[in-house]
Amino acid sequence: MALRTNAQLSFDGYEIGDDGVALRFLCADPGPAEESYWLVRVTFNEITAGTLQDFRDLVLARLRQRFRAAGLTTRLDALIGTTVTI
DSSP: OOOOOOOOOEEEEEEETTEEEEEEEEESOOOOTOOOOEEEEOOOOHHHSSHHHHHHHHHHHHHHHHOOTTTHHHHHHHEEEEEEEO
């Protein structure tokens, strides 16, 4: 998943499920072979905790993690090629 740099996402709607809410975002110009609609899932507790600004910050952090791998790539890249025994 590689949205264009500085891609603009518009909050388009949501779906309430048993385990939380799926927030739907539309990207008008996502990049070649990329989807226009993107989902971010949040729990009911995350929605109701804190202020509206706190929730907005949480959603932005989730978008950055999901579509830019913010804060994740160095940890995940280090595991590529490793094996585990369970």
